[in-house]
Amino acid sequence: MTLDLLVFAQAGGQEAVDKFANATSSGIALGAIYALLALGLVLIYKATQVLNFAHGALAALGAFFAAYLATVINFPGRYVTFLPTTVQWILSALVAVLITAVVGLVLERLAIRPMIGEPLFSVVMITIALDIVIRTITDDLIGTNPRPLGDPWGADVVNIGPAIVAKSELATVAVTIIALVGIALFFRSRYGVAMRATAFDQEAAMAQGISAGRIFALAWAIGAGLAAAAGIFSSLFPRSIGVSNTTAFFAFRALPAIVIGGLDSISGAVVGGFIVGLAESYAGAYFIGDTWSFLGLGFAGVMPYIVMLIVLIVRPYGLFGTEEIRRV
């Protein structure tokens, strides 16, 4: 066995190492986008118990805002021309995230808050309606062709060991880490504690003077902002040529992530996102060719759901989810 491994390492070893390294780096970058999407979904779910089906539409809307701000009106870059172009683009992206967060805030106030106390199924249906409305409007805004975002990294790559990684992928991972740290810090803040209390027991939190409505709005705003960040990074090289009318559907690929991590777990969302990204990437890299042809086309897309099923069999509430105990 040891001899076999030595022969492997000497013969086709380097190629195998390169393949593994590239599949891993690609999976991590993909997982970072899924993690951003999953973070937003879980945040909204934790606060409101609602799975937001408009998340993908918000992601596409955020990416459109970024494309428009950065490539059409150069805002706020036109007012800070003394700054490097990279910083100008980051500012445009941040403004896009903020605008999308405000959209999330408005949606919560108009569409979700009036539904407090109504069956959750009805609220979920409202999010599906919102998805259709936002997606239709966003598609019209985007126009017929994809819109490049004009990011400063372009097609630039760096070598990290044997892996070739796009600079935009590094930025994606960095933003995901920042988002995770930011949310961890937020949960230690006054509003964060209030959100945790509301998620734990809404009535008890309200009895303590916490405004549940304000907490819901905050969750939707942050969730929408995270969706926008994910939409922006899913529209960059090498994953895409720009935001298009298919960008919104990317979010649905992140759904196994929140189930794997546990629907109400922030850290679970991130871990789930990376598991899904890596599972998809490894399946795409290794389950191809004649040997695996019996698996059919598109097996890589199925792999996250297989992982999800396995996790659910072992841990029905996900890796980090809270076990629900009901008295009967």
Added chain:
Amino acid sequence: MRKFRIFALLLVLALVAAACSSDSDETTTTAGAEETTTTAAAEETTTTAAAEETTTTAAAPAELKTDFGVDVEAGTITVGQTADLTGPFAPLVTPILAGQKLYWGWVNANGGIGGMEVLMETRDTAYQVEQHIAAYDEIRDKVVAISHTTGSPQTLAIADALEEDDMIAVPATWYSGWTDTNIAPTVLHLGAPYCLEAMSLLDWVSEEWAKEGNEAPTLAVASIPGDFGLDSMAGALKWAEINGVEVVYDGSATIIPNQDQKPVADAIVASGANMVYVTTTPGTFGEVFGAALQQGFVGAKWSGAGPTYNPAFIAEGSAIADAIQAMWYGGFYAQPWGGDSAGMALTMQLVEEFAPDMPANDYVGLGVSEAMLVHAALQAAYDSGDMTRAGVNAALRTLDNVDFMGLAPNENYTGSTSDQVQRAITLYRPSVANLEAGGSGSEIVANDFVGPTALGFDFQEACYQF
């Protein structure tokens, strides 16, 4: 609760507004007569697709047979479109229909067909087969011909109904089966099929490869499943077989939309191919090309079926603009925007007059070509005195040289499959300079190009069989 009701009302209104905000150009027309009727013709004016101006002929019929979609009393002829206006090919279909609208407007302004105005009846199919079938069912009794149907699986799904109705239909797909009348007798070919397009394109690309002093090239191919990808792959693989070119990677049907495309790119890169032929949607092509570029794969020449390319690849802010400009060799079924022909001059004139804000797009001319073909069939039917759907189909089958005023290669709808098949394509290279000068970004290299492999290929049946 009251607030909620107000919101619910607003949401419903927003949904209605959103639904209405799509770009579909639906027109409401009256349904055609249910039974065949014979009516005196309104006027004695005929227009042929090839004519630059309206001409009056003495051969106009005294009586006109009609059944569906032709209302002599109202003076209208209705043609239908089952079009993907909100699905993955909406970026291509929207300008196609815009081209049709411009052309029919011009026909109507010049006396219509026999004095009758041509109306469009459009339905959005979102590239969904079921929606496509429903859309056709909805308009089949209102129209005399289908001037646009998006998608091969979608068009095949209505092919039996089209045959049953004797309805001619112009598909916005270039599946080689459309030239084979055994597959869908009333679906018309317009432009070279994917497989012959692949042969001509690869002839050109290999010629360019040789001009640079290189040795025999190697080829990698990849595509999405279905006729679009596989008909194209059949042509590319046949080209390699005929020319003795080694296929170092065959990724036919390995590109699955909405999945990570890196494995396909990895396989292409690992193959070390000098020429890459990829047929997919523009979005997934961007992912495959981007992932290959990420690994420093810059020495190969890339090409693929017409709809694979999108000018957004070279738009401002695109990360792959420089690489695409250097590495993409494109082909198209009609003349791209700004081409040098009477048909394109007419298109440009109509755009300038009626849609000055329309962005440059290669598919506008294609839409005009589709409308020209149906115009030629309707005109021939009118001249014969039979504008029933069967009459239009019969008239179309007498046309052996439909002239598109240079906008697309002339077409023949008579004789054998081999006689009818179109082999010519337009060659172009992506050009940022062209885009910046207000063009579509496609710099024409040659019109009506037929590569030696495509010319010599004995085409008797569809290259890819469902």
